[in-house]
Amino acid sequence: MHWKHGKIIAGSLALLGSALVSAPASAHGSDPGRAVLGQGDGWAAATTGTTGGAHAAPGDVYTVSERSQLAAALRAHPGAPKIIYVRGTIDGNVDAQDRPMSCEDFADPGYSLPAYLARYDPATWGKAPVTGPLEEARARSQRNQAAQVVLDVGSNVTIVGLGGDNVRATLRGLNLRVVGDNVILRNLRFEDAHDCFPQWDPNDGATGNWNSEYDNVTLFGASHVWVDHNEFSDGTDTDPPEYFGMKYEIHDGLLDIVNGSDLVTVSYDKLHDHDKSMLIGSTDKPTYDVGKLRVTLHHNLFSNLGQRVPRVRYGQVHVYDNLYLVPDAASYTYSLGVGVESRIYAENNFFRIPDTPDLLPLGNIVKYWKGTALHATGSLVAAGSRHPRPVDLVAEYNAAYDPDLGGDVGWTPTLVPRLDPAFEVPARVLSGAGPGH
Numbered sequence: 001m002h003w004k005h006g007k008i009i010a011g012s013l014a015l016l017g018s019a020l021v022s023a024p025a026s027a028h029g030s031d032p033g034r035a036v037l038g039q040g041d042g043w044a045a046a047t048t049g050t051t052g053g054a055h056a057a058p059g060d061v062y063t064v065s066e067r068s069q070l071a072a073a074l075r076a077h078p079g080a081p082k083i084i085y086v087r088g089t090i091d092g093n094v095d096a097q098d099r100p101m102s103c104e105d106f107a108d109p110g111y112s113l114p115a116y117l118a119r120y121d122p123a124t125w126g127k128a129p130v131t132g133p134l135e136e137a138r139a140r141s142q143r144n145q146a147a148q149v150v151l152d153v154g155s156n157v158t159i160v161g162l163g164g165d166n167v168r169a170t171l172r173g174l175n176l177r178v179v180g181d182n183v184i185l186r187n188l189r190f191e192d193a194h195d196c197f198p199q200w201d202p203n204d205g206a207t208g209n210w211n212s213e214y215d216n217v218t219l220f221g222a223s224h225v226w227v228d229h230n231e232f233s234d235g236t237d238t239d240p241p242e243y244f245g246m247k248y249e250i251h252d253g254l255l256d257i258v259n260g261s262d263l264v265t266v267s268y269d270k271l272h273d274h275d276k277s278m279l280i281g282s283t284d285k286p287t288y289d290v291g292k293l294r295v296t297l298h299h300n301l302f303s304n305l306g307q308r309v310p311r312v313r314y315g316q317v318h319v320y321d322n323l324y325l326v327p328d329a330a331s332y333t334y335s336l337g338v339g340v341e342s343r344i345y346a347e348n349n350f351f352r353i354p355d356t357p358d359l360l361p362l363g364n365i366v367k368y369w370k371g372t373a374l375h376a377t378g379s380l381v382a383a384g385s386r387h388p389r390p391v392d393l394v395a396e397y398n399a400a401y402d403p404d405l406g407g408d409v410g411w412t413p414t415l416v417p418r419l420d421p422a423f424e425v426p427a428r429v430l431s432g433a434g435p436g437h
Helices: 067-075 113-119 133-149 393-400 422-432
Strands: 061-064 082-086 089-091 150-153 157-161 170-172 175-178 181-186 189-191 199-201 209-211 217-220 223-228 231-233 255-258 262-267 270-276 295-298 301-307 316-320 323-325 336-339 343-347 350-353 366-369 375-377 380-383
Touching: 061 067, 067 082, 067 089, 067 150, 113 133, 133 150, 133 199, 175 181, 323 422, 336 343, 350 422, 366 393, 375 393, 380 422
Parallel strands: 061 082, 082 157, 089 170, 150 175, 157 181, 170 189, 175 217, 181 223, 189 231, 217 255, 223 262, 231 270, 262 295, 270 301, 295 316, 301 323, 316 343, 323 350, 336 366, 343 375, 350 380
Antiparallel strands: 199 209
C-alpha cells in the first residue's frame, strides 16, 4: 500500500508465553523502579510530587518483553502502584499472539493506497474535505492498527527499561498514551510509532498535507508525569516518498503533551531525527488547557529536529539548559513556537546551528503562532565552528518579523534544582542525556 509493501514491520521474537514474570524489587538501594522525582525538580515536583509506582507491592511488579505482556501489566490492578520493567525490544505492530503484522494486515478490504491516491488527487478532487467510502475505509484501517499500537498508561505507574546504553529497552511502533496521574517513564528508547494510513487534508496549508496519528508518547489529560533519560526518534524509517507533492508523513509527534495535561518534567532525554517533535497544547480554543500545561524541559538533547521544540499553547513552560543541534538548515523550521497565550520561560539554552545566515537567520529560532510574549535569556549560539556568543532570541525575532513579541510572560520559575550556565550545557547534556546514563 506504500513503501512498506511486503515489509514485516516487527521482527520475529521468540515466544516467551503470555504470563507476566514477577521481578525482584526492593524499596531500598538503587532499584530504578523505586526511584522518585527529586524535590523541586520542575513542575512535576509541585504539590504532591511524582512517585509513580515506587510503592508497588511485590505482586504489582512485572518484567515484560512482548506487547501482550506489557498490555496485560498495564491493565492489571488499575490505580494500584505498579512497576513495569521492560527487557529487550517490544514491537507494537503484532497480533494478540505477538506475531508480526504488516500494514496490509491492518488494511480494511475497502482500502488501498493506489485507489486513495487516484480518488483524492487534488488535480481532480480539489479543496473539498476528503469524504466518501475510500476515506471511511482508510479510517477503519487506522482503527485496526490503533487497537494494537496504542497502549494506555493509568495512574501510579513506573515503566523503566532494563539494560544500559548498549542494550537498551526499546518500545518500537507503539504509541504509549499516558492518561493517568503520577507516572514515571525512564531509561527507554521509543522509536517509529508510525501510521500505516495517513489522511490527506487538502486544506492543511496552501497546498494540502498528509497527517498521521500516533506519537511515540502522548500525555493525554495526564498529570504529575516525569519523563527522564529516554530516547525518542523515528528509528530507521526516515525516508518516505512524496504524493501530491508533499511528504507522505507517517509519523506524528515524538512526545506530545495535550488535552489538559499538567505538572510534567522532561529531563535528560534525547529527541532526534524528526520533524514535528513536541506539541504542548493541541488547540487554540480556550478549553481544558487553560491554567494547565505546566511543563519543565531541562538538560535534554534536541538534535536534527525540524520544529516544535516545543510549540506551546497556554502553558507555563520552563525550557532551560537544553542543547539544540541543527545540522541542516534546509530541514529546519524553528525551535521555540510561541502559541496562543503561551508563557515560555527559556533560559541558558545552547544552540549549535549551521554557519549559513542566509538559510538560517537567528530570528528563525523563534516562531510566532499567535502568542504575544517570550522570555529568553542566557542563550548561547554557535554557528558552524565559531565560538558561541550570547544572543537575544526575542530581539533577533523582532528585528526580522512582525508582530513583535514582548519579554514579560508573567511568571518566574521556582522549581529549579540547578541552573547551569549555558556554556556548560553541551558537556553535561552529551554525557548525561538518554538511556543508560
